[in-house]
Amino acid sequence: MTMNLVRSASLTNYAEIAREAGLDPLALLAEVGLNPACLHDPDLKIPSDAVRRLLETSANASGMDNFGLRMVETRHLSNLGVVALVAREEPTVRRVVRAMLRYSHLLNESVYAKLEEAEGVAVIREELLIGQEGSSRQATELLIGVMFRNLKYFLGPDWSPIRVCFTHAPPRDPGLHIRLFGYVVAFGQDFNGLVCTTRDMDAANPMADPVMARYARQLLEATTGSGRMDMVDSVRHILLVLLSSGECSIDQVAQQLGVDRRTVHRRLVREGTTFTEVVTTVRREMAAHYLEDCTRPLSQVAELLGFSALSAFSRWYKQQFGEVAGRRRRSDART
Structure with a gap:
């Protein structure tokens, strides 16, 4: 039987929760045969069954039958890695869900996921097909x-949602489940998943950005294809994620790539460029795209490109393009 793998991002917050429960996370990792590196590199692929056994062992050792759920409370969309980029740019929640389900195998090969809709009800079903006792x-x-x-x-x-469904029996104390899901959580159901309304699925995604959507799909295709991206492309795509956060230093990019900054620098030089040049190129390209949208305030463009203030963006733009950003936008609007 083929071994199913899962991104090590599935263990985000594991060590913290384990220590809070009085457990030794490294000892438990060793017990199920997992390398401690999986706690630090979210993109490592590790055996799904080892993760399952780790969580069950931790729950039993701590006496917390809600151990897995405790790891949920501080999760973010970004924990989905490149799949989050694609989902975040979809125009409706339905398209968001379909993207997350379509690419769920890239996150966890043991997941069976499906969206079904009928008579105003939408069911998001997610089942773990571990194949082990x-x-x-x-x-x-x-x-x-x-x-x-x-x-x-x-x-x-x-x-x-209308209901949060689990096939297993209720916990001894449902307090955490109720705090997280509300009183819509139900146990002993026929499937694991969420029951929502089709109106929920129809909802527009206000964060959707068609410019970023194109880049996100390119990134997903590149990272899941047969070939590996070169360092320039890898850095470019990571910058597209980090720029708007204002945290796009070479150290942070290196951390995302799982290498040190010297490796990033050395490989970029080998490919004929530098980190600063790649940042500038990405910003120039994105500035041109964002300024095409005359409804987007220049202050927002500055933020999306990682500038702390509009004045800093304005100086950079004048230096790069030899004109004022606002004047360029007015010129574009007249043509």
Whole structure:
């Protein structure tokens, strides 16, 4: 039987939760045969069954039958890696969900995921197909909890599904489940997943950006294809994610790539460029795209390109293009 793999990002927050429970996370990793590096590199591929056993062992050792769910509370959309980039730029929540399900195998090869809609009801079903003996309660609750949090990211903090379904029995204390999901959580159901309305799926995604959508799809195709990206392309795509956060130093890019800054510098030089030149090129390209949209305030363009203030962006733009950004936009509007 083929070994199914999962991104090590599935263990985000594991060490913290384990220590809070009085456990030794490194000892437990060793017990199930996982390398400690998986706690630091989110893109490592590790055996799905080892993760399942780690979570179940941790739950049993700590006496916390909600151990997996505790790992959900601080999860972010960005934990999905490149899949998050594609999903975030889709125009509706339905398209967001379909993107996350379509590419779920890139995150966890053990997941069966499907969206079904009928008579105003939408069912997002996610099942773990471990193929091994033993409970998958913790991994399942983690999986469904992450989908729930991701939907709240798009639908707002006050959104609630019709029901959150689990096939397993209720926990001894349902307090955490109720705090996270509300009173719509139900156990002993026929499937694991979320029941929503089709209106939820129809909702527009206000964060969708067609410019970024194109880059995100290119990134996904490049990283899942047969060939590996060269360093210039790798850095370019990571910068597209980091620029708007204002945190796009070579150290942060190197961390995303799982190497040190000297390796990034050396490989960029080998490919005939530098990190500063790549940042400038990406900013020039994105500035041209964003300025085409006359409804987007220049202050927002500055933020998307990673500038701390509009004045800094204006100086950079004048230096790069020899004209004022606002004047360029007015010229474009007249043509």
